Every structure is written in C-alpha cells, then in structure tokens.
Amino acid sequence: ATPMSIMTATGRGAQTGVLIKNAEALERFEKVDTLIVDKTGTLTVGKPRLVAVLPEDGHEETEVLRLAATLERGSEHPLAEAIVAGAEERGIKLAEATDFDAVTGKGVKGTVDGKAVALGNLKLVEDLGLQASALTDKANARRDEGETVMFVMLEGAVAGLVSVADPVKETTPEALKALHELGFRIIMATGDNERTAKAVAAKLGIDEIRADVLPEDKARIIKELQGEGRKVAMAGDGVNDAPALAQADVGIAMGTGADVAIESAGITLVKGNLDGIVRARRLAHATMRNIR
Ligand code: ADP
Numbered sequence: 415a416t417p418m419s420i421m422t423a424t425g426r427g428a429q430t431g432v433l434i435k436n437a438e439a440l441e442r443f444e445k446v447d448t449l450i451v452d453k454t455g456t457l458t459v460g461k462p463r464l465v466a467v468l469p470e471d472g473h474e475e476t477e478v479l480r481l482a483a484t485l486e487r488g489s490e491h492p493l494a495e496a497i498v499a500g501a502e503e504r505g506i507k508l509a510e511a512t513d514f515d516a517v518t519g520k521g522v523k524g525t526v527d528g529k530a531v532a533l534g535n536l537k538l539v540e541d542l543g544l545q546a547s548a549l550t551d552k553a554n555a556r557r558d559e560g561e562t563v564m565f566v567m568l569e570g571a572v573a574g575l576v577s578v579a580d581p582v583k584e585t586t587p588e589a590l591k592a593l594h595e596l597g598f599r600i601i602m603a604t605g606d607n608e609r610t611a612k613a614v615a616a617k618l619g620i621d622e623i624r625a626d627v628l629p630e631d632k633a634r635i636i637k638e639l640q641g642e643g644r645k646v647a648m649a650g651d652g653v654n655d656a657p658a659l660a661q662a663d664v665g666i667a668m669g670t671g672a673d674v675a676i677e678s679a680g681i682t683l684v685k686g687n688l689d690g691i692v693r694a695r696r697l698a699h700a701t702m703r704n705i706r
C-alpha cells in the first residue's frame with residue numbers, strides 16, 4: 415500500500431468517526447470474512463434498565479431488590495448500575511455490604527445485615543450448590559423477550575430474581591443487514607444466557623451464537639476460527655473484550671467503551687455504532703483496489 419492512499423483512507427475514515435490505527439489494520443480488514451460481535455454495549459445500547467423483580471414464595475419484592483442493590487453498589491458492571499438505579503427510583507433505602515466479592519462472568523456475593531447474599535446467573539447458583547429457582551419458567555419467558563435475568567440468593571436459597579432490559583441500538587439492524595450484504599459471517603459472543611442471546615439474535619438475523627461465554631472464552635473462540643483459516647474481526651466495548659480484540663486479525667472498539675478496549679483495537683468507531691464497520695470495509699476495499 416502506498417503511504418498516500420492509506421493516508422487518504424484514514425483521513426476519510428476519521429471524518430466519519432472511523433479511526434483506523436495504521437495501514438496494517440486497513441489491509442487486514444479487507445481480508446476479514448468473519449465478524450464476532452459482543453452483545454451488551456455493542457449490539458445493544460449498553461444501558462440496561464431494571465424491568466422486573468420477582469420474589470420466591472415467602473419473600474418480599476422490596477426486600478429482594480434491597481438485598482440485590484445493596485450488594486451491587488460494590489460493582490461497576492452495567493447490570494449492577496441498573497439494579498442500583500432501579501432500587502433508588504423505587505425509594506428503597508440501601509444497606510452496607512461487607513465481604514464483597516465479584517465473580518467474573520457470573521455475578522457478585524457478600525454479606526448484608528449479617529446474612530450471606532449473592533446475585534448472578536445460573537452458573538453462580540450452581541457454583542454455590544443451590545437448588546434451581548421455582549421461578550425458572552418465568553425467568554425463561556423473560557429471556558425469550560431478550561431480558562437478562564439474575565437470581566438473588568439469600569442464606570443458601572434463591573429468594574427471587576431481578577430482570578433487566580437493554581434495547582438494541584437504533585443503528586444496529588441496518589448495519590448488520592449491510593454487513594451481511596458485504597459477505598461477513600456474523601457471530602454473537604456474549605456472557606449472557608443462551609435464551610436471551612437467541613432472542614436478540616433472532617431479531618437481527620445473526621448467523622451464529624456463542625452464549626454463556628466467560629471473558630477468556632472470547633479470545634479462544636477467535637483463535638479456533640483462525641485455526642480453521644478464517645480471518646476474524648471482533649467488535650466489542652468492554653474491559654472483558656480486550657483480550658479478544660487483541661487476538662482478532664482486526665479488533666474493532668466502540669469509542670463509547672472502555673479505554674483498554676480502544677487500546678487493543680485496530681479500528682475505533684467513535685460513536686459506537688456498527689454502521690462504522692460498513693464504512694471501514696468500503697474504505698479498505700477502495701484503498702486496496704487502487705493499490706493493486
Ligand atoms: P457480557 O458483558 O458479555 O454480557 P459478563 O461476563 O460481564 O458478560 O457477564 C456475564 C453474566 O454474568 C451476566 O449476564 C450476568 O448474568 C452475570 N453477571 C456478571 N456480573 C454481574 C453483576 N455485577 N451482577 C449480576 N450479574 C452479573
């Protein structure tokens with residue numbers, strides 16, 4: 415590639431909010447055939463809102479939310495913010511948690527009012543050796559709507575569930591359609607539950623889902639695809655996505671996301687909208703065609 419044509423391409427990209435790190439990123443992106451996208455914050459707005467609190471028999475809705483939100487005050491996860499904000503909106507007075515512990519990809523645990531409390535996904539319920547919730551059917555119905563359900567555990571039993579919704583970004587459906595037309599195979603990778611992932615993916619025509627993945631799994635999935643001869647780009651926004659962005663042939667970070675994600679990426683979409691990937695691909699094609 416001539417330095418001049420690369421400079422023109424990166425300059426034109428920058429004008430429309432697509433920051434291309436160097437010539438190598440542009441050259442590699444032209445060869446990419448598979449696009450992995452993170453769900454939360456990449457396909458979706460990334461600002462989940464609390465939409466339901468369901469207590470198990472013998473528990474109070476307000477108490478379930480109070481325990482959940484008290485614990486989540488110690489977490490910086492977007493799900494935690496949604497739960498704390500939901501409790502505050504309902505005027506619930508929170509306590510102080512002690513022994514707070516974040517369990518990556520699973521949830522949080524700690525002590526509230528001297529009692530053992532935990533909050534997280536089914537993996538966390540299983541890790542703690544607890545019985546499945548009697549609310550499983552209700553949880554599944556919510557997941558089928560694309561919501562993320564978390565279980566609230568108190569003293570060795572599930573006390574209820576909280577559910578949050580995170581809408582798909584307005585620009586996502588069009589962008590995915592255009593990316594399909596450009597020939598990408600699109601795979602969603604998410605730490606979220608398979609049912610929730612399927613509901614979101616179905617609306618967007620995503621080719622394949624990898625759900626319930628731990629952060630380190632995302633990089634491993636990319637390595638496997640590369641081993642099969644695929645050229646892989648990964649789009650993500652989170653601290654958790656950084657290893658995968660670095661492993662990909664081209665990492666694509668949301669400008670609205672974490673700094674380490676941006677540092678690990680070859681392309682940054684300033685506004686965090688996936689239509690920037692369409693523009694990046696067109697620029698890559700045009701530049702490489704001029705050069706050959
Ligand atoms: P992703 O960002 O890809 O959705 P994470 O690895 O951050 O995935 O989280 C995976 C799952 O673990 C979440 O969907 C949720 O069920 C659970 N989880 C993680 N952190 C928390 C938290 N602070 N509170 C409750 N649940 C959590």
Ligand code: MG
Pocket residue numbers: 452453454455456650651652
């Ligand atoms: Mg994310």
